Amino acid sequence: MLTSTLLAFVSALRSAGVGVGPSSVIDAAASLSVVDLLDRRSVRAALAATLIKDPSSLAIFDRLFEVFFAAGSHQDPSVAEEALFDSIRDALLDEDWERLGELVGQAVERFGGVSSERPVSGVYYAYRTSRALDLDRLRFELLAGLASRSDNEAASAFDDPEYQAGQRLHELSSLIDREVLARVVEARGAEEVARTLGLHLPEDTEIMHASREELRELRRIITPLAVKLTAKLERRHRDKSAGRLDFRATIRRSLSTGGVPLEPITRNDRPMRPEVVLLADVSGSVASFARFTMQLLFALSRELRGLRSFAFIDEVDEVTELLGGGRDIETALRDVAQSAKVVGLVGHSDYGATFRHFNERYGDSISASTTLIICGDARSNYHDPEEMQFRSFAERAKATYWLNPEPQGYWDTGDSALASYRPWCAAVVECRTLRQLERFVEQVL
Structure with missing residues (x-):
């Protein structure tokens, strides 16, 4: 078992x-x-x-x-329903957590209504229990009880009745959640409950659909991710630059040992670091994805021979200086949003106009040694895609890659103009998560 x-x-x-x-x-x-x-x-x-x-x-x-490994609390059936509220309040005041666990078990049993026949999450049962216990009233009475037991002013913020009440109610909510989970697992089975939770690592979060908390977590892990990628790229460049046999020098040295190459000589080549131009759509639909792409690439900039970044909506503007210079990345990205001239006459994504403006103003930034990365969903709001403008500079690049943050099944549907640009791309890559972005950078750079 x-x-x-x-x-x-x-x-x-x-x-x-x-x-x-x-x-x-x-x-x-x-x-x-x-x-x-x-x-x-x-x-x-x-x-x-x-x-x-x-x-x-x-x-x-x-x-x-x-x-x-769920473990529900033991119940105390001797407490009448009408006395349950007062008993929970008293247990909180006394910080009697064992007693509180028994009372919470009874509360979930009476008010939660957990059933294997209801296809709802444990959040619903926890809400039913919390509503029945009237947490607002419980907080009020808890504050009154804590105030009456306090003889003097709080010695620190941790002794403040407001803080203490908040901490104890948080513990109560945690116990309710744990009790509900144990009962849901008992009703449906652990494997079924695990599947419905939809858990994943932060780097597997879909950036375009991330919640505020998930975006905060992604911002936290982007720097460690960049450090890890930098180390990988450094090792790769170091491995590629060393170990090639210098045949002529080896034969020349072997003359002193009778023609026997006892000491092979290797040639250390200068590592070829890529030159990158990033063209990122920063319109509302894909702004979060563009933000993380720019942040990651600039964190890797020392492993690149050159990096130039351009942001666009229906106008395009270079943002390399805004992001560079060792500035705080959060401040730099805010400056990009506020200062970059990326909005033209239309005010929403127009890839055709963007590529025309880019070709006219910055076309000379693309050369045969440039890796061009386009970051966007290619949704051009039914404007002319002007694919020849894209072709004229994409063909000059060493390689052109398109990172699309939409699921592949959505490509070329509705107002997507991706099919017009795909023929001149070395690859169009689905890039919805940081893990996919990491994999792309590792393979291409």
Whole structure:
């Protein structure tokens, strides 16, 4: 039973994008044989230590651990429904967490209405329980109780009744969520619940549809991602620049050893760093994706021979200086949004007009050594795509790549003009997440 639960847990972790190898699974199974299986904290610590190699995966691990190793609270059926509110308030005031867990178990049983026949998430059941308990009233009475027990002014902000009430109510909400999850798992099974959670690592978040919290997390991980990519590119350039046999020098030296090449001589070539021109659509639909692309490439700029960036909507403007100079990237990107002249007469995406203006003003920035990257969804609001303007500078580049943040099934539908530009691109790449963007940069640069 425990082995099957562990394997199902590992399968759910892998489905969420967490890398767990066979040796880690063996180590996890071995660790469970030396810990107290009735102590959830020990079990969690053992599994986290053996299965998780990257701290960014811990949030997913914790969520799935609660699913596969759910533990509901014991109930205290002796408390009448009308006395449940007062009992929970008193337990919060006394910080009696064990007692509170028993009361929360009864509250979820009475008010949650958890059922395997309802295709709803645990959030619904938690909301029903919280509404029945009237958290606003509970907060008011909790504040009154804390104030009456405080003899003097708070010694610190942590002793303030407002802060204390907020912390204890947060603990109550966490207990409700945990209790609801345990009952949903009991009703539907852990594997089914894990599938409905839709968990994924931040780098697998679809940028165009990310919530505010997800965008904040993406901003947090973009710098470590750039550092990792920089190290990979440095190793690649170093490996490519060393180790070529200098045949003539080796033969010349071998004359001193009777023609036997005892000391081969290698030639260290200068690494060929790419020259990149980025042309990014910063209209509302794809602005977030363009932002992360510019941020990542500028973080990698020292591994490039040259990087020039252009932003556009229906006008195009160079933003290289706004982003460069070692400035804070957040401030620089705000300046791009506020200062760059990217809006023309129309005010919404017009790829044809953009490519015409780019060709007229900045066409000389494209040469045979340039890697051109277009970042956008190619949705031109039914304007003339002017594909010959695009062709005239795309053909001059060493290679032209188009990064599209839309799913591939949406390409060439509606007002998409991608089909007009595809023939002159080395590749059109679906790039909806940071992981896909990382993979592109690693392969192309």
